Amino acid sequence: MGAGQDGGSRIAARWARLVLDVQCPLRRGAWYPVLSAGPEETVVLVRARAVILPHHSLEIVNTLPSRWTIVAPASFAPYAVCPSCTDRVPLPQHGVLAQLWCRRCHQMFGVEPADPTVLVVA
Numbered sequence: 001m002g003a004g005q006d007g008g009s010r011i012a013a014r015w016a017r018l019v020l021d022v023q024c025p026l027r028r029g030a031w032y033p034v035l036s037a038g039p040e041e042t043v044v045l046v047r048a049r050a051v052i053l054p055h056h057s058l059e060i061v062n063t064l065p066s067r068w069t070i071v072a073p074a075s076f077a078p079y080a081v082c083p084s085c086t087d088r089v090p091l092p093q094h095g096v097l098a099q100l101w102c103r104r105c106h107q108m109f110g111v112e113p114a115d116p117t118v119l120v121v122a
Helices: none
Strands: 015-018 032-037 041-046 049-054 058-061 067-071 079-081 088-090 099-101 108-111
Touching (some): 041 058
Parallel strands (some): 067 108
Antiparallel strands (some): 015 032, 015 058, 032 041, 041 049, 067 079, 099 108
16 A cells, blocks of 8 residues: 555545654554544554554654655664655765655655754654
């Protein structure tokens, strides 16, 4: 299923990604359609299944981001996640990239700022 679809023909109104390391089927850095959100739990759609997660473990936005998400795992080299197809690509060790080309969906997107408050730690 494409990142832009909620399993039907309409586009999701809100999107979520993990910001804390929790046991769940979500891929770090990928955005998922939000089915419902409450003060303690949020339900997201993952591979056509509803998954309930603690609300505090997610970042929720109203528009699907169009920039690569930077993921900085504690035990691996940082990588970027495509906003369209969720493909992962390693980041170069030198320099800051403004844009990246996705080899899977053949699109060019900007890259999130390398600000420590924006990094997703997995």
